[in-house]
Amino acid sequence: MRMGVMRLGRVEARVLDLEKSIDYYSNVIGLQLVxxxxGKAYFKAWDEEDHHSLIITEADYPGLEHMGFKVRYQEDLDTFEKAIEQYGIRVNRVSNRHRIGxxxxxxxxxxxxxxxxxxxxxxxxxxGLKLNPDPKPENLKGIAPPYLDHLLIAGEDVPATTDLLMKVMDFHMSERVILHGDELFAVWLFRTNTPHDIAIIKGPNGKLHHFAFGLSSWEDVLHAADCLAKNEVVLDEGPTRHGITRGLTIYFFDPSGNRNEVFSGGYIxxxxxxxxxxxxxRLPRGIFYHKGEITERFTGVFT
Structure with missing residues (x-):
């Protein structure tokens, strides 16, 4: 089977107050409202070419509505539909223009x-950067990440989701956490040239731990910290470094309690x-290399 999964393309997150969330993702995160x-708003980061990478949908409770991975060819949808159903998972079709764009x-x-x-x-x-371009557009707002990077989800059966993504969609494993000698507690999987496009951790089923935006440098991470402090955004952890992935990071919460991350670096x-x-x-040092400690909020708050 030709493997056509390219990358994480979009995240749809549920929010409690649409207008407040639009203001946050536009002016603090610095995404472009397109x-x-x-009940919905669509955003892209400044260096993305697709119509959107984040959808926020007003709801009674926060969390992940869906994640979308882009495949290389239209006919890959038929191939993956058959492969996923053969694996034993029911597949439904989403109609053309079900959502804008x-x-x-x-x-x-x-x-x-x-x-x-x-x-x-x-x-x-x-x-807008295809003919004799400057490095970035003028008048960017807030943190202004260039792209959506990854997400971390939780569930009880980490091995099963890992098996599906690796066997059927040709994801590759970069890192893993093993507890009690043989229990697969968490994994980091990739399809692109990043340490992870998706990570999975043992926890409550169907839950989101965070979704992350990519930055280019430690200086950009510190700029993000300044933006968050100026806007009195609740920090979870950071700025700091991960042992896992070696990435530079800050975790924080959107107005609905969805955890966001900015992430830079890591290996290829x-x-x-x-x-x-x-x-x-060694897991605490793997999560937060400098401090070597994990807080109850970081391990216990999901949406």
Missing amino acids: AREP EGEAIRFTLPTGQVMELYHEIERIGN PGEDFTPVTWTEE
Whole structure:
């Protein structure tokens, strides 16, 4: 089977107050608001070419509505539909233009309870940097990340979701946490040249730990910290470094309690990368390398 998963393309997050959330993602995070419809708003980061990478949907409770991974070819949808159903998971079709700017998709539920979509077609609106460009646009607001980077989800059966993503969608493992000698507690998986496009941790089914925006440098991470402090955004952890992925990070919460992250650095794995293993006694240093401690809020708050 030709493997066509390219990258994480979009996250749809539930928010409690749409207008307050639009202000936050526009002016604190610094995303571009590209479209609205009743109860929803669509955003892209400044260096992304697709119509959107974040959708926020007003709801009674926060969390992850769905994640979407982009595939290389339209016909890949048929291939993956058959492969996922053969694996034993029911697949539904999402119609063309079900959401603004989006083409047809296939939708299914992971063993850990999250809804995933695979899609190819999405309106391409560009980044304005294709002819003799400057390094970045003028008048960016807030943190201004160039792209959506990854997300971390939780569920009871980490091995099952890991198996599906690796066997059917050709994800590769960069890092893992093993507890009690053989329990797979968490994994970091990639399809692109990043330590992780998605991570999975043992926890309550169907839950989101965070979704993350990529930054280019430690200086950008510190700029993000300044923006968050100026806007009195609640910090969870950081600025600091991960042992896992070696990335530079800050965790914080949007107005609805969804955890966001800004992430920079890490290594560039290839398809033959040998996974890094962390054990229980070193896990705190793996999560936060400098402090070597994990707070109850970081391990216990999901949406």
